[in-house]
Amino acid sequence: MRTRHDAPRSGCPIHQALNVFGDPWTLLVIRDLMFKGRDTFSAMLGGEEHIATNILTDRLRRLEAAGLVVRAPDPSDARRHRYRLTRAGIDLAPVLLEIVCWSDTYLETDAPPEVVDRMRTDRAGFLAEVVARWEAGA
Amino acid sequence: MRTRHDAPRSGCPIHQALNVFGDPWTLLVIRDLMFKGRDTFSAMLGGEEHIATNILTDRLRRLEAAGLVVRAPDPSDARRHRYRLTRAGIDLAPVLLEIVCWSDTYLETDAPPEVVDRMRTDRAGFLAEVVARWEAGA
Numbered sequence: 001m002r003t004r005h006d007a008p009r010s011g012c013p014i015h016q017a018l019n020v021f022g023d024p025w026t027l028l029v030i031r032d033l034m035f036k037g038r039d040t041f042s043a044m045l046g047g048e049e050h051i052a053t054n055i056l057t058d059r060l061r062r063l064e065a066a067g068l069v070v071r072a073p074d075p076s077d078a079r080r081h082r083y084r085l086t087r088a089g090i091d092l093a094p095v096l097l098e099i100v101c102w103s104d105t106y107l108e109t110d111a112p113p114e115v116v117d118r119m120r121t122d123r124a125g126f127l128a129e130v131v132a133r134w135e136a137g138a
Numbered sequence: 139m140r141t142r143h144d145a146p147r148s149g150c151p152i153h154q155a156l157n158v159f160g161d162p163w164t165l166l167v168i169r170d171l172m173f174k175g176r177d178t179f180s181a182m183l184g185g186e187e188h189i190a191t192n193i194l195t196d197r198l199r200r201l202e203a204a205g206l207v208v209r210a211p212d213p214s215d216a217r218r219h220r221y222r223l224t225r226a227g228i229d230l231a232p233v234l235l236e237i238v239c240w241s242d243t244y245l246e247t248d249a250p251p252e253v254v255d256r257m258r259t260d261r262a263g264f265l266a267e268v269v270a271r272w273e274a275g276a
Contacts, residue, residue, distance in 0.1 A: 013254075017241040024160035028156070049148050088240075088244045094236040110151075
């Protein structure tokens with residue numbers, strides 16, 4: 001898989017991964033696709049963080065280049081595209097889950113308590129459902 | 139806990155967390171403290187990614203402000219400081235573990251296979267050891 005920036009400075013797996021998603025926006029695009037059902041450019045643009053058009057364009061392009069997202073014409077409107085996570089993209093679910101749990105503990109968030117509880121008490125079941133939903137959308 | 143940037147744009151726990159560590163460097167500083175035994179400014183500066191002095195200064199300052207890192211005078215040399223993760227900082231261990239496992243699967247890294255195997259097959263044991271090592275260093 002190609003990473004999005006210049007050649008990495010080390011082979012450290014954390015550094016390599018941050019070359020792909022180490023910025024404030026990329027994981028939010030992954031979140032939109034994984035959890036929010038936002039699979040078009042305009043739906044993502046309408047997200048609660050008001051991502052700028054140029055940043056969203058750039059991040060989607062990088063995610064496609066890195067093999068985490070694929071783009072296809074919308075069957076219901078060929079002028080539009082729909083975005084979809086690849087297997088590498090959906091496999092970031094455990095990373096997002098751990099970020100949510102940490103954030104819920106240490107920051108002020110509006111994460112629904114019942115969802116976070118589920119992540120903590122039935123981690124494997126929660127992750128299996130995320131993958132099953134993704135597979136069903138293929 | 140204070141986040142490092144301006145007021146977050148939403149209460150999304152992922153967005154909130156990325157306000158703290160959503161950049162290419164912050165999690166590498168956490169990594170240095172958690173896994174590499176680099177607890178001084180000069181040790182971190184000597185890391186394999188050659189972080190720039192001004193970036194390291196900025197990230198350590200932000201991590202202290204966010205309550206993830208504390209700084210104390212070095213007992214063996216009062217002109218130096220030693221950095222240490224707080225409980226909130228060490229609790230990022232599951233996030234880093236999941237990043238390493240994902241990166242090992244999809245990117246080219248030099249992660250030692252036996253360490254990644256251990257993360258995958260004995261996740262709870264691996265994480266308990268990370269915390270125990272941190273507690274022993276208190």
